Amino acid sequence: MIQFAVERMPAVRGIHFQPVSYFGRYPEAPADKDRITIPEVITAIERQTEGKMKSSDFRPPSAENAYCSFHGNFVLLANGEFLTWTREEEQQGCCCQPRLAGEGARKAQAFVAKRWAAPRERGEISPVQPDALPAVNTDSLDSFLERTEKYSFSISGMAFQDVWNLDLERLRECFIHVVGPEQRIIPFCAYNLTDITGKALYRPDYNSPVTP
Numbered sequence: 701m702i703q704f705a706v707e708r709m710p711a712v713r714g715i716h717f718q719p720v721s722y723f724g725r726y727p728e729a730p731a732d733k734d735r736i737t738i739p740e741v742i743t744a745i746e747r748q749t750e751g752k753m754k755s756s757d758f759r760p761p762s763a764e765n766a767y768c769s770f771h772g773n774f775v776l777l778a779n780g781e782f783l784t785w786t787r788e789e790e791q792q793g794c795c796c797q798p799r800l801a802g803e804g805a806r807k808a809q810a811f812v813a814k815r816w817a818a819p820r821e822r823g824e825i826s827p828v829q830p831d832a833l834p835a836v837n838t839d840s841l842d843s844f845l846e847r848t849e850k851y852s853f854s855i856s857g858m859a860f861q862d863v864w865n866l867d868l869e870r871l872r873e874c875f876i877h878v879v880g881p882e883q884r885i886i887p888f889c890a891y892n893l894t895d896i897t898g899k900a901l902y903r904p905d906y907n908s909p910v911t912p
Contacts, residue, residue: 714854
């Protein structure tokens, strides 16, 4: 899948993985072998890219709980190799300097708006802060900036919880919410919970008769 996406750059700018979660009707509770965890996804990425993308290239989130998601940012170089595009402050922030969820959400929105937008024409590239650049040959800085603008590639993933693996600590630190019919703000994972028969805890049952 990653190779398929890379071959279609810059039209394709990234991939988001969704490890399996169980909602709806199931005859029995899923076993551990029926799941794949975020560490297993990252390990598989390293193996299937033959080490071009390493486990150490990926980071936990800075807003929601660290077990909820992961991301890695790369630049595809002309020789086909990937250069990790991760700021030093990003490497340290999630472990040493906790952020408010609102701040993390704003940073995530700004990143998506910038990195997933269509690349601009040459000559319209916005300036990049020097401390955000990896060590590169300054003689080719212009070409590197152009390469970064057109060939940045992001890989991310988010593991939504279901009724069998719900973690209340993760739920309390959620910053993706749904506003329920009673105007209650409900964490996304909790909103979509169902029991083994498919009955939802919060989501409205649209098959029930509507009362006037």
